[in-house]
Amino acid sequence: xxxxxxxxxxxxxxxxxxxxxxxxxxxxxxxxxxxxxxxxxxxxxxxxxxxxxxxxxxxxxxxxxxxxxxxxxxxxxxxxxxxxxxxxxxxxxxxxxxxxxxxxxxxxxxxxxxxxxxxxxxxxxxxxxx
Numbered sequence: 001x002x003x004x005x006x007x008x009x010x011x012x013x014x015x016x017x018x019x020x021x022x023x024x025x026x027x028x029x030x031x032x033x034x035x036x037x038x039x040x041x042x043x044x045x046x047x048x049x050x051x052x053x054x055x056x057x058x059x060x061x062x063x064x065x066x067x068x069x070x071x072x073x074x075x076x077x078x079x080x081x082x083x084x085x086x087x088x089x090x091x092x093x094x095x096x097x098x099x100x101x102x103x104x105x106x107x108x109x110x111x112x113x114x115x116x117x118x119x120x121x122x123x124x125x126x127x128x129x130x
Contacts (some may be wrong), residue, residue, distance in 0.1 A: 084112070
């Protein structure tokens with residue numbers, strides 16, 4: 001069994017995901033983007049909680065493809081990622097001890113960079129080599 005990336009409980013992950021999406025639904029920029037695709041918020045939140053439990057706790061309970069989902073959405077743009085990550089960071093700081101929040105934030109930013117890199121070609125721009 002692979003150990004967790006850092007110390008966090010499944011309940012903490014679920015709480016962060018629920019709080020984050022409550023904020024997303026109210027966000028003037030992100031809310032409409034998500035609302036165009038998410039009709040069942042509890043199901044979406046459970047799927048994303050599985051994603052994070054997989055990424056952090058190595059549970060292997062998530063089987064989706066985040067890059068394909070974001071690319072296929074058609075309305076996800078690169079400038080949205082810093083906004084998304086900033087909102088996510090604020091929820092992490094609100095809900096978790098500072099060390100855990102920092103560790104999860106670092107992971108989220110790595111994943112965000114990977115998604116942004118994968119989406120660059122989808123927007124017709126050459127990848128940045130910097």
